Amino acid sequence: MGVRVTAMAKAAEPSLDDATLVARARDGDIRAYEELVRRYQGPMYRLALRMLASAGDAEDVVQDVFLTAWRRLPQLRQDAAFVGWLYRTTTNRCLNAIRARRPVADVDPDTTETPRGDARPEHAVEISAQLAALTEALRTLTPEQRACWLLREVHGRTYEEIAAAVDGSTTAVRGRIARARAQLAEVMRPWQ
Template sequence: MSGGAVTAATTTEATQPSLDDATLVARARDGDVHAYEELVRRYQGPMFRLALRMLGSTGDAEDIVQDVFLTVWRRLGQLQQDAAFVGWLYRTTTNRCLNAIRARRPMADVDPDTTETRRGDARPERAAEVSAQMRALLDALEQLTPQQRACWLLREVHGRSYEEIAAAVDSSTTAVRGRIARARAQLAEVMQPWR
């Protein structure tokens, strides 16, 4: 009988409408571990991708993201506005990555197994071209300053606003725009042969 109760409870949970982030944050702040687990499920992928692209190491990215979510859980009570959670998460992840980059120079090689290519493409020459383009882009990203890399990734990959990026890197929107412009120019120059 207990198996049927679990199934009914699971079915009920699955049919409940998805709660917004602010509601989940409020519940998590009140000690609801399941609410925080849902926030982790929603944002661990984007935070991992950001950390991986900034650090170039799967292991380092996993460590940073795990540490970020643990720190955020412990400090959830310090968050002034529930709706600011996502920005806080991006800012915390970005800062941890920048600290890790400062602590180690040069940037570690990117694991080629994690470089995404279109596996459905049966033409080996196309797969090799895509792989070469990705390698060129990753090499070009390594040449950017850590701040330029963070700003460019937050804007171009994660779609964050200039204001959100400025908050994440503790800078002005003017400085963020400048860093992104310089990063775009540098990347465009390096990627010119691939156009």
């Protein structure tokens, strides 16, 4: 009975904030770090997948990012900066991978996110076509524009966070996002 009460009490414990988990992980608490990985593995993977257009490359980048984060956790000066640091590291690893290879690999349709089921198949087909067009349009952006646009529009990061992630100024980030939006709007005009 005592085990059950402990498990129930643990389940009722509110989830810890990121800064607390980072502090605990820095002190060697592997479960705290596992929780951070669970929270941010999905967003980092989606960012890497959209930047690299390759599920395998995205998995490799994300795995490397989290291994590096674990090793370098003691170097992180502010516990609350962990998420921004993850985005910056993931973005930089993706940009390095893009620069190392040209052209960008094809997206594997079996591994990309697909629209949820729809009662009207023609609507689902239209959405799939729009996503394919957007994926193709993203390829026309420079890697830096793609990174800035994805971090802002898909991941909701602030201009300051993006500037830190791409190691640039907020003015440069705003310019890249504006150019990316204009270019994407032009390419996606038939879908409006």
